Amino acid sequence: MKIRILWMYHDLMDLYGDKGNIQVLKTRCEKRGIECEIKTVSLGERADCQEYDLFFLGGGADLEQTIIYEDLLKRKDSILEAKASGTAFLLICGGYQLFGQYYLDQDGKKIDGLGIYDYYTESTDRDHRCIGNIAVEAELDGRRFKAVGFENHGGQTKNVGSPFAKVLKGHGNTYKGMYEGYADAQVIGTYMHGPLLPKNPMIADIVIARALKRHYGEVTLEPLDDTLENRAREVMLKRLGVQ
């Protein structure tokens, strides 16, 4: 088996160790004998999104987001085609925001999003920036689990139809909010850095299974030894008082 990952703006949208997510996906595929091809695409470079099984977009600071958004908007048709063809999406922070209607930054500048979802994001003042360790409970593809991460965003994302998870500790989409991220059967959008996947291998495996689905249907992934992963997550869950 093989998955092809499209890693968008790897050189610009790579805040807070988001590249670690790619490393985790690759390693977890390879350990199971699944070939994992990673294609990086940046500003002005051609990519047919529908050729890929997974579309990954990480977070960036305001500056980077301003630099890439026009380039991203030009790819809207290609992204919609990919979505229609069954490509899975993993979007972190800025990447998540840009799939919504718009992002209003701190200086009051409005950046148009792809408008694929109804949610929109507006920046807040410094005192309401959502920073810190976060624990959530998610139910995804028939599995219910707790996950941890680190959030650091000024943007408040509102009007989210189907959130990714319930916040157990931390903020989520809005300051002291109840819900975190956006998710449906194909897309996971989240504010959770950390990076997201190393300590939450169940999410990594859901993403891999979703990416495989396009060509191979429902696949049961061989379990891996996640002792360290689980331990690292439990340390944080315990500290946050939700374990």
Next chain:
Amino acid sequence: MRTPLIVVKLVRKLLSMAGRGGSLPGQLGLMMDKDFIRRFHMPKQVILVTGTNGKTTTSNLIAESLRRCGLTVLNNHRGDNLNVGIASLLASGSDLSYNIKADAAVIEVDELTLYRQFEALHPTGLVVNNFFRDQLDRAGEMETIIRKIIEVTENFEGDLYLNGDDPNVLRIADHAKKARIHLYSVARMDESTVTTNEASEGKFCPRCGRELKYSYYQYSHIGRFSCPYDHFGEIEPDILVEDIDYQRRTFKADGKVYHSYINAIYAVYNCAAVLCVMKNLGLDTAGADDVFAHYRLKEGRNEVFELKQPCVIDLIKNPTGANEVMKEILARDGKKNICIFLNDNDQDGHDISWIWDAHFERLDDPQVERIICSGTRAYDMALRLKYEGLEDRVTVIEDSTQAIHALNEMNMQSFVMCTYTALHATRAILKKEAQQ
């Protein structure tokens, strides 16, 4: 308004009699008088030093070099670089009428709070070293830090000493129209590279937003860059370092040979900043060379402890710093063990995701035998290494005393990397372990 100063001086005296220092006196001063820092009559030369990495060393080197020229210098040599530390420093160096009794003040200032202290300190010069990603959860994004520094220097009429090889530092020059700009740079050398996997900053021209072209990198995003469209980065440095000789630990600048305190490119940049200041002030640099050659790094920076086999401890606090420390470790011959203390307390930054931006894959070296992970986020560190295929060599020992003891028992040269809040405690443990 003498009362606050008298109280601060008194508290300082009492504390120092009790063998303690710290920021309490400054804190009191600022509590009693929010303009406490502003009240001081500063000396003729006030040089502030800021940036992400190397502030303490650079400011100490400048202070010492000035002293060698016969000047009396007030300097926060321990790196107490927040307002409270600076308030304490000023109180310690002044008479009861707020007159600083020195020819010069060389003050390291935290890059996040510089904009709040800048005017109050009446600087005549500002040195800006570099901007790397550092503790972003505390700092907010790097761009914000740079913008704030640009704001406060826009009307600055003094001397700006800038690292011309860091685009994020050089862009300050574009806005500081009233300042005299002095640049330092390090010329291409054998170790320079044409490509890099370390750079995460400084990719775009701050003038036009288009991609910068690098002809070479020295480390991280530091190197010779320029914008093909508007010529940003085409500089004429006041100090250009050439001919770095790592064998002899020397480098050349302005036709003279200087010695470096450590074989590392970032150290050469720190020295270059010092020479840039000295040159502008028209001071002799013979003393500076001696200062460079004999400078002793702060405790916990490349410090050796005599365990059964030598053990070198270093601070790591951001990807660039960690990358440079790993380069130094791997440059040492022979098999070695490594111990990493990863904490996430306030001063470390709560977000430890930076370990995924650092190149820990470098530890996948045949001469690295065992890696012990410790600290409050020991498992995160172990996990990071697991994803570099190092799992078989990794052990987690959460308790720091046990971790160091285990390291010593393995009886091999070793290297300890610590985040900020682990440094002090780990040094104490190493001291104890060395005595056994």
